[in-house]
Amino acid sequence: MEATGWPGVARDGRDLYTPNRGPPGDRVYGETLRTVDRVEYRHWDPFRSKLAALLVKGAATDVWRGARKSLYLGGAHGTTVSHLSDVLDPTPVYVVEKSATSFAPLLALARRRRNLLPILADAQLPERYRADVGEVDFLYQDVAQRNQAAIFVENARATLAAGGRGILMLKVRSVTQRRPAASVVRETRAELGRAGIEVRQEVGLAPFARDHVALVTSGP
Numbered sequence: 001m002e003a004t005g006w007p008g009v010a011r012d013g014r015d016l017y018t019p020n021r022g023p024p025g026d027r028v029y030g031e032t033l034r035t036v037d038r039v040e041y042r043h044w045d046p047f048r049s050k051l052a053a054l055l056v057k058g059a060a061t062d063v064w065r066g067a068r069k070s071l072y073l074g075g076a077h078g079t080t081v082s083h084l085s086d087v088l089d090p091t092p093v094y095v096v097e098k099s100a101t102s103f104a105p106l107l108a109l110a111r112r113r114r115n116l117l118p119i120l121a122d123a124q125l126p127e128r129y130r131a132d133v134g135e136v137d138f139l140y141q142d143v144a145q146r147n148q149a150a151i152f153v154e155n156a157r158a159t160l161a162a163g164g165r166g167i168l169m170l171k172v173r174s175v176t177q178r179r180p181a182a183s184v185v186r187e188t189r190a191e192l193g194r195a196g197i198e199v200r201q202e203v204g205l206a207p208f209a210r211d212h213v214a215l216v217t218s219g220p
C-alpha cells in the first residue's frame with residue numbers, strides 16, 4: 001500500500017483505498033476490506049463512486065487539501081460520503097440529502113462516524129442550512145438535477161470561504177436530452193464563470209460513469 005498525492009488516499013497498483021474511520025470491519029456498500037500494517041483500508045471502487053473515478057482519471061491533488069470543513073450535496077446512501085469521511089477525518093463533513101428514503105441509511109452511517117453531519121434538506125434552499133453549516137473550504141455536489149449549476153452557485157455563495165475549492169459532478173442528461181453534451185458543459189462553465197467560480201479541470205468520467213463530467217472549481 002502506497003500513499004498518493006490526494007490527502008488520505010492510498011493505492012495498491014491501480015486500486016484506490018481509504019483508511020476505515022468507521023468501526024473496525026464496517027462495510028458501507030459491500031466494499032473489500034484489507035489490513036496492512038495494522039491499518040484497515042476500504043477499497044474505493046471507481047465504478048461505484050464518481051469521486052474515485054475522478055481520481056483515477058487524474059484529479060488535481062489539492063482539491064480537499066487543508067479543508068477545515070466541507071459540504072456535500074446529494075449524499076444518497078453514503079457510498080462516496082463514507083470515503084470522504086475517511087480522508088477528511090476528523091474535520092466535519094455536512095451532508096445534504098432531500099430524499100427521506102436515502103436519508104435513513106445516511107443517518108445510520110453518520111452514527112458510526114465522528115465527522116459526518118447529515119441534513120435532511122433541499123440543496124436548492126441553502127438558506128435553510130447555511131447558519132448550521134457556516135463557512136466551508138470544500139464543496140462537493142452530485143445531485144443529478146436540471147439546475148445543477150444554479151444549485152452549485154447558490155451553495156458556493158452561501159457557504160464557500162473565499163478561494164474555496166469544489167467539485168461539481170455534472171450529469172449532462174439531467175440538464176437536457178436535446179442538446180449535445182459539449183454545449184451543456186459549455187453553458188455550465190459559463191454560468192459558474194458569471195458567479196466568479198473558475199473551472200480548473202474538466203474531466204469526463206467514462207468508462208466509470210456514463211454521461212458525467214466532473215468540474216473541479218476554485219472560488220469565488
Ligand SMILES: C[S@@+](CC[C@H](N)C(=O)[O-])C[C@H]1O[C@@H](n2cnc3c(N)ncnc32)[C@H](O)[C@@H]1O
Pocket residue numbers: 048049050051073074075076077078079080081096097098099102121122123124142143144145
Ligand atoms: C446520484 S445520487 C448521489 C450519489 C452519491 N453522491 C454517491 O456518490 O454516493 C443523487 C442524490 O441527490 C439527491 N438529490 C437530488 N436533488 C437534490 C436536492 N435538490 N437536494 C438534496 N439532494 C438532492 C437524490 O435524492 C440522490 O440521493
